[in-house]
Amino acid sequence: MALTGVLALGLAACGGDDSEGGGGDSSGPIRIGSSLPLTGEFSQPGQAAKQGYEVWQEMVNDAGGLLGREVELVVKDDASNQNTVVTDYNALISQDKVDLLLGTFSSLLNLPASAVAEKNQMLYVEPAGGSPDMFNRGFKYLFFTQQATSNLQGKVFAEWVAALPEDQRPKTAAYPTLDDPFAAPNVAGIQEILEAAGVETVYQETYAIDTKNFDTIVNAMKNADPDLVVHGAQFEDGIGLTRSMLKADFTPGMFYETNAPSFGAQYSDGIGMENTEGVIYAVSHSPEADTPGNAEFVAKYKEMFGTDEVPEDAADGYAAAQVMQAAVEAVGNIDDQEAMASWLRENEVDTILGSLSWDETGAPTGEFLIGQWQNGKPEIVLPADVSTADIEPGWHPGAGG
């Protein structure tokens, strides 16, 4: 049986009627706990994810609450630290006694945090933790609410490259990658498809998470002279490596980078708007997408935070909360979290990222969008049926904006 978001919304509409029959024995607010990297190295996406949760909280409360009860967020700061995130989730469960959990940001932090939720048999919906390693542990309560795990994130792009006419297809490629449970499988997934298509690997190296200086890596790549660079990055290293490429006057014909290019103005400020033209990346959300509730989310975000730019990570946070909401409303109470997990495994949920569904492990079964910077703004270029512009081969630093 596949329930859609229409049903989920329908359940939301009658949620108030269900509150007497479930929702624990409290008539007060439903407390939803999360720990996020609000400071430290991942503070950038962590802050955005918190904004996404807050937009959801306000919209749900404006619509009458969850199961007819007000929703209250309890958000702690894990400072981008794996030990702190474990302490935080233990405290949320045992001291703050939250009713529900939402995940933290990045595979690095969600790996230990999801284990705490699993031990306590609580549903754990995470907005950003797509490493395949998340889903090989036999967990029952874990769900990732983007479209695909990281090893499949670049699949649509790689298949597009592989299908290019031979005279347009890159012959060689370089794969510099952050040593991170998200970035490394992401690049490996692309590399596998491209190698099968005959694109020769001429550079492949992993660098440590605290790498500041990329000049040496870029110098080695420049000597290898690839047609395509596929960079597995978070954010700062994405900016750092791109700037080093510009300094070394190393501008390969095609440039794909994970994560960083989806940060909008922060990315264009970081590398210079004029250098963005043609950069390709995978992205989970488009503010222009015609998905259910997306326009309302975008409008509310702009109203609450006074900016026209809606970060992808805020949308991911909002979508995670939507998924949790759908599971709660389908089950009709907040006590039977095993039933919520079972329901999610068997159903689809319509979110602002599109329709999401999961396999037995909690891994999503969809496909990512592919974005490209064109004329100073990000466009969705693949898959073709949801694209806002045609994909253009080639990176043209100095020509953008």
Added chain:
Amino acid sequence: MTELLQNLLLGLLLGGVYALAASGLTLIFGVMRVINIAHGAFLILASFITYWLWDAFGIDPLLAIVITTPIVFALGWVTYKVVVSPIRTAPMASTVLLTFGLALVVEGAMGEIWGNNSTAVRPSYADESFIFGGLFLPKAQVYGGLIAVVVLVLLWGVLTKTWLGRAIRAAATNPSSAELVGIKVSAVAALVFALGIAAAGAGGAITGVLYPFVPGSHYQWIARLLAIVVLGGLGSLNGAVLGALIFGIAETLTAAYVSPSWATAVPYAIVFLVLLIRPQGLLGTRLREDAVAA
């Protein structure tokens, strides 16, 4: 051969900036036996001040050093008077804890003022290089390296050629005797702390142009800076410079010839090996057991 020369040059340029950033840390330890864990936080603070001057007033970020450094010097002086001075004679572990707390406070303040978003300072020359003979030398790194040399020479001149420098060295060597000959050791300590922070400020202005940063970036910097000053010998300015150059070159050559994934680990392995052979570091001296803290 060209590739080796390229990597050596990149390593030296990197080491030059490390040297400037680390010099203040070793200076503060040398004079007052305070291991300033907040040093990286002041470095990032200087990067944010540089960003503010560049973004709001259009001041060239490297020329802004003449504004940034005095601001950070003043902050260092106030920090010493308010926070560090009361526990200066406490056991070293207390100063480590105190300055770690101070780093967290500075990080939080930067987050409040500038936000926790990644910030980049990109003047027009930021992504350009001098290119000759198949080699590229990033302009910002060359300018930053030259500024680092100038500031370090000035610092070295102050410490070795002026009355203030003699007073600082006297206060470091034997504070009680220094007091006897009319040196106000507490005033010298405040000045040294402020000078040390100012050196971090100059380093922060340069690193802000070279690398993007967030308030939490200071953890990565303090780890490197501590390793550099321990390698060179705690308290030795020349040692900090030598340690920084070795660190920069080791990092670069490891990335080029071993693997980038080892680039941040191998320099620490070198520190470990050097300390096994020479526990006081390359140019350090054993601490004077008879020195009495003022």
